[in-house]
Amino acid sequence: MKMSHEELMTLLELVDLTRPVEIDCDEFLARVSGYLEELAARDELPPGYDDLLHHLRVCPECQEEFEALYEALCKDP
Amino acid sequence: MQESTGKRSNEEWLAALGDPDAGGAEALEELRGYLTRVLRKILRRFDGLTEHDICDFTQDTLVQLIEYQHTFRGESAFTTWATTVATRIAFTELRRRGARQRGQRRFEDVRRRALDPPSAEQLVSQGDLLTALRQAIEERLTDRQKVAILAELEGIPTVEIARQMDTTQNALYKLVHDGRKKLRAALLASGFTADSIHDLTRGGFQR
Numbered sequence: 600m601k602m603s604h605e606e607l608m609t610l611l612e613l614v615d616l617t618r619p620v621e622i623d624c625d626e627f628l629a630r631v632s633g634y635l636e637e638l639a640a641r642d643e644l645p646p647g648y649d650d651l652l653h654h655l656r657v658c659p660e661c662q663e664e665f666e667a668l669y670e671a672l673c674k675d676p
Numbered sequence: 677m678q679e680s681t682g683k684r685s686n687e688e689w690l691a692a693l694g695d696p697d698a699g700g701a702e703a704l705e706e707l708r709g710y711l712t713r714v715l716r717k718i719l720r721r722f723d724g725l726t727e728h729d730i731c732d733f734t735q736d737t738l739v740q741l742i743e744y745q746h747t748f749r750g751e752s753a754f755t756t757w758a759t760t761v762a763t764r765i766a767f768t769e770l771r772r773r774g775a776r777q778r779g780q781r782r783f784e785d786v787r788r789r790a791l792d793p794p795s796a797e798q799l800v801s802q803g804d805l806l807t808a809l810r811q812a813i814e815e816r817l818t819d820r821q822k823v824a825i826l827a828e829l830e831g832i833p834t835v836e837i838a839r840q841m842d843t844t845q846n847a848l849y850k851l852v853h854d855g856r857k858k859l860r861a862a863l864l865a866s867g868f869t870a871d872s873i874h875d876l877t878r879g880g881f882q883r
Contacts, residue, residue, distance in 0.1 A: 600789065600790050600791070600792065600793070600794065600810075600813050600814070600817075600822045600825075600826060601789050601792045601793075601794055601795075602789075602794070602810075602813075602826070602829075604806075606826070606829045607806055607809060607810065608806075608877070609829055610809070610813075610825065610829060610859075611805070611806065611809055611873065611876060611877055612877040613856055614809070614856050614859045614860045614863065614873065615860075615870075615873050615874050615877045617853070617856040617857055617859075617860045619857065621853055623846050623849040623850065623853075624834075624845060624846065624849055625846050628760055628761070628764055629747060629749060630749075630751065631760050632751065632752035632753075632756040632757040632759070632760045633749075633751030633752040635752070635756060635760075636752045636753065636756055658849075660767070660771070660833070660834060663767065664760075664763050664764060664767050667718045667719075667721075667763060667767075668718065668759065668760060668763055670718075671714060671717045671718045671759075672714075672756070672759065675717075
């Protein structure tokens with residue numbers, strides 16, 4: 600595979616973040632509504648969502664959707 | 677947290693989805709109005725979206741909610757879950773449109789580059805860890821994994837990658853995750869520690 604240095608570094612960052620077990624985007628979608636409601640109700644990160652937060656770090660598309668949801672539902676409801 | 681749609685419980689919403697033609701019609705119209713309003717808000721940063729687009733996304737969401745109501749786990753208010761589904765549907769369609777505008781050629785270029793081996797110069801010029809990563813890519817990944825990973829690094833939407841590779845988005849996630857695991861295992865087997873991998877990336881993950 601011909602990759603630029605930047606692409607290789609991004610891939611290395613993803614490899615660094617890789618876990619043996621990760622949730623996929625469907626599982627993320629099934630659970631993110633609960634996380635958003637808890638986030639809106641607390642002043643701190645709610646416990647029990649480590650796998651969700653990890654998915655956000657490796658999946659830019661779910662991250663983009665989450666940010667839009669957070670803005671609309673939590674920050675500026 | 678968000679504007680109210682009335683006083684319906686999750687059970688009442690699910691009952692309406694289960695009987696959309698008769699008793700649930702009023703509830704569905706209320707849900708349609710809510711989703712339309714919240715999607716306008718969520719998608720306001722996208723230039724060029726029309727009311728027709730918002731209505732289409734809302735209608736597609738209602739169809740999905742009726743078909744997949746059994747997947748609602750009750751971990752939130754029903755309307756919050758419906759909003760996340762609507763957002764997923766809208767964003768996926770917008771990404772699909774963007775990929776169509778960029779055309780078929782971009783994916784073909786990525787496929788060619790993914791299957792083109794690195795030059796000997798690239799293999800020795802990057803330092804031990806990155807050299808080991810390049811070698812692991814060539815030796816451990818399948819051709820499909822190489823294509824999928826490079827396409828994602830190029831920012832091609834996963835809905836488009838999945839279409840081009842004749843698979844589903846979830847299967848694509850598993851393919852790429854498996855590839856990342858193989859690369860991580862190869863680096864650790866080569867003698868690099870998890871700390872040394874992390875240290876090289878400490879500049880932060882930005883795409």
